[in-house]
Amino acid sequence: NLAETFKAFNLWNNIKNTFLLCGGVILTQVPISAMAAFALSKLKIKGSNILLMFFVGTMMISNQATVIPTYLMMFKFPLTHWNLVNSLWSVILAFSAWGWTVFLFKNFFDTLPEALFDAARIDGAGNMTIFLKVVLPLSLPVFSIAILNTWNAVYSQFMVPLMLLPGKEKWPLMVQIYTSTVSAVPWNQIMVLLTVASVPLIIVYILCQKYIV
Numbered sequence: 317n318l319a320e321t322f323k324a325f326n327l328w329n330n331i332k333n334t335f336l337l338c339g340g341v342i343l344t345q346v347p348i349s350a351m352a353a354f355a356l357s358k359l360k361i362k363g364s365n366i367l368l369m370f371f372v373g374t375m376m377i378s379n380q381a382t383v384i385p386t387y388l389m390m391f392k393f394p395l396t397h398w399n400l401v402n403s404l405w406s407v408i409l410a411f412s413a414w415g416w417t418v419f420l421f422k423n424f425f426d427t428l429p430e431a432l433f434d435a436a437r438i439d440g441a442g443n444m445t446i447f448l449k450v451v452l453p454l455s456l457p458v459f460s461i462a463i464l465n466t467w468n469a470v471y472s473q474f475m476v477p478l479m480l481l482p483g484k485e486k487w488p489l490m491v492q493i494y495t496s497t498v499s500a501v502p503w504n505q506i507m508v509l510l511t512v513a514s515v516p517l518i519i520v521y522i523l524c525q526k527y528i529v
Contacts, residue, residue, distance in 0.1 A: 321508040325492060333404065334488040334516070337477070338470045340408035346462050348413055350455070353421030354447050358433060368422065371415035383479050386410050390480055406480040411470060417462050424458040425451065460524045467520055489513045 322328065352371075356364045390406040391399055400406040428451070436446045452459075474490045481487060487495075493509050 318508055321505045321512075324505065325496070325509070327489075327492070327509070327512060329485060330487055330489045330492045331512075331516075333486060334471060334490075336404055337407055337473075337488055338467050340404065341411045341470045342463055342466050344408060344412040345414055345417060345466055346459065349417035349462070350421050350459070351447065353418050353425055354443075354451060356418070357422045357425035358428075358446075359443065368419075371418045374415040375419070379473075379476060383475060386476065387479050400480075402481055402483045402486055404481070404486060407470075407473075407477050410476055410480065411473075414466075414469075417466065420462055421455075421458060424455060428454060464521065464524050468517065471517060 355361055356368055361367075387401070390410065391401050393400050393409075400409070432450055433446055436450050441449070471488075472490060473488075474494060477488050478491050478494070481491070489509075490513070493506070493513060496506055496509055
């Protein structure tokens, strides 16, 4: 029964945590990656190729290999020494910079003609104005892909939230589903959990599909 499952597992809290995690990572990671890619692609900064190789290199490191260093960093956050473990911010900050998003944006920005940027600079536009008023309107398809992929990656993430969020009240949906499958939970309730977990993904893809060319 749907109502009984929601009540038994406090699913509304899991759904809220999941949306906060996905929204927080999207609001931090996508703008940071886009601005970094814009700098690497159009500002011609010194050492940009080395920085790009560094970002691409991080794509070869699995989440499993970085779980323990990430936990230690969040247990005693650099400079502030805050303990962010069991806080949603620990997961959001852990996923706030991904190399593949920088790589995706840079490849797209490389295709934009330099004449657009030269014309904007002649009109007196600075780099931030060019990014906001020239690049952003032309980049809706790639932003949609970045948002969709980020949403899907964070939504389905399991190991990092399990390690950084030991408190049950902070669990996202994927952690709740896992703990249900390894405990004595009736299969009809597990099926309800899986169905509930699939609905947000379907809705997000339907809303964003018109922006994907």
